[in-house]
Amino acid sequence: MLIEAGDWIWNTPVTEYIPELADVVNRRDGKKDPVSYVDWEAITVGQLASHMAGISRGSSMPDLSERDVSSLTGLPGLSGSDVPLCISQLSCNRTEFFAYVVQQPPVVLPGTTPIYSNDAFRILGYIVESISGKSFAAVLNQRIIEPLELRKTSLLSENMSLGGLPPDTNSSGWMQRGAEAAAISMVSTVTDLAIAGKAILTGALLSGAQTNRWLKPVTHTSNPANSVGYPWVIYSGGGYPDTSMIDVYTALGNVGLYSSYIGLVPDFNVGFTILAKDSSTSPDLNAHTGVIGDALLPALTKIAAIQASTNFGGVYSSTTLNTSIAVSADSSPGLAIDTWISNATDFRATLAALNGIGKVDALSIRLYPTHLTSKRKSISRQAFRAVFQDKDEFADYGTATCVSWLGVDKFKYGGASLDLFIFEVDSNGKALAVEIPALKVRLEKQA
Structure with a gap:
């Protein structure tokens, strides 16, 4: 999307690319209820990409109606019509997805605080399709996978022969909803992720100027050590004010029994990747990343000082x-x-x-x-x-x-x-x- 349209697109309203959202705005005829309905005209492409849209977490998220709730007292009964199609079936198509999304209230006022949303990235996938006139899978393959020769990276629906496949693929989270390709439906390896990370750091697919603008924070979180970007979760290491701050640009995820983590350190032109699975739940990789940060960043700082002394x-x-x-x-x-x-x-x-x-x-x-x-x-x-x-x-x-x-x-x-x-x-x-x-x-x- 950045290559084809340029990063000016961050400030464009999503309604310019998604007719379903433009239609719902027109049907409301200027009547807005900010508590009950999302003001889609006020949400930009950049806010979707930077966790700042304030919209629902995701139609793919588990709903308690799918579970045996007999032990959860106090919940009212539900009829079949109370459960949206995107929840009650394995996958929902584009029409069903937007019928569900436009009925969801905002989580927070857009542009105020970061809130993670799978739906935001699914909508971004549709925006990529609108700009390119191609399927998201085709753009992914032509613009990223093929140029970087990522031989073991694909959408789950395209390749089920890779990786550590558990006995029960449904409960493990391996079999995800194929329509959510832009959100949670990819498989890769640490080697391919390392290749992709190096390509970002060296500006292999984007210009150096675009890469520098991309690798920047958008807003802070309540934790001074964490900010967010497009779509980076930025971990600030170092012991400021005694030492300088070192930003690690990370992308992380967990689905079912699987977790993934990629970290880029532009200050030192290095990075790391972690992929993991467990038998009962998705592994928490934040602790592992903290260990890497505690060991890696001080070592990089010392090496940089030695190199600087030698060279200058x-x-x-x-x-x-x-x-x-x-x-x-x-x-x-x-x-x-x-x-x-x-x-x-x-x-x-x-x-x-x-x-x-x-x-x-x-x-x-x-x-x-x-x-x-x-x-x-x-x-x-x-x-x-x-x-x-x-x-x-x-x-x-x-x-x-x-x-x-x-x-x-x-x-x-x-x-x-x-x-x-x-x-x-x-x-x-x-x-x-x-x-x-x-x-x-x-x-x-x-x-």
């Missing part, structure tokens, strides 16, 4: 001027500038004065990558920005507030940014020199 650490100096900087990596984020001499002057003192910092020793100068890179044959130019902070600054009444992002690109000299550093890097990733445009100087790294 050292003294850079001019061959004609008394100008130099010393760069190092430590346990904190980014690279540190320990000394900075410009034209035989301690430039740290100048920067401390510019930033209103009384003690030069309290000035922190750290370099952070901007992800802006240009290549010239075997040499690439990589831009970094410096962040200047007062290590003795009063910490906002003890809160972990960080406003350093407000000061980036703040100081200019002759139109050039004082915090811009451009490293020249060889094909092995090792820095050879650094340019500081505001000082009109190029410093070579000393052996």
Whole structure:
């Protein structure tokens, strides 16, 4: 959908693609009851994709009317007409599905808080079909499975020969409703999911700009360590404010006896996948993910610091001027500038004065990558920005507030940014020199 339509579609009302929903809006003739009926005109494609539509969990969810409720006292009796077709039979077609959905009240006001919904993803599947003029299965195969050569990924209705098949496929959840292909009806392997994860991180199917916009939060949850995206559940690891936050973009699911989990860490360009089944219920993989996060993220941070020190650490100096900087990596984020001499002057003192910092020793100068890179044959130019902070600054009444992002690109000299550093890097990733445009100087790294 992103490839064909572009991500502007996130802001388009779903009624533009789903005639059944547009018809129900027209039949209500402007009369709205926000408690009893969903205002489909107010729901966008992006809200469906980011858990923000506020609609019913799903026609596929178990209904107590399907169980023996004799032990559940206090429930009234039901007639056959009280049970919707989408509940009372194994599968419901598109007509039956929308007849059920339009009668469901909203769960919350759209756009206010994340609520998971299988129905939202089934509707997204129909939107993909509306845009492409093809079946969801055909789009899935032509746009994702075939280009990435995911040889063991398919819709359940297409391939039942893979995986650990339990004795009772009905109760296990293996046999899911085929019409819900876009929600809960796929089978895959850890290898194929790893291939898909790498394709996302490298922008194999989408442009780099679209991928960067996609891998971003949409809203928070009540847990500060969790946000949601399109359709990511974002786990924020790390021990902020003592360490930087590291976001893991995850997609997870559990159906019957099965659970799945994929996690992507764009900051380090790595990821992981977990598939599991159990004999009595779907395994809870959140605990496993926590273990991976506790072990993986600190290790990645340490490895990154070692690589940064190896590739960028050292003294850079001019061959004609008394100008130099010393760069190092430590346990904190980014690279540190320990000394900075410009034209035989301690430039740290100048920067401390510019930033209103009384003690030069309290000035922190750290370099952070901007992800802006240009290549010239075997040499690439990589831009970094410096962040200047007062290590003795009063910490906002003890809160972990960080406003350093407000000061980036703040100081200019002759139109050039004082915090811009451009490293020249060889094909092995090792820095050879650094340019500081505001000082009109190029410093070579000393052996």
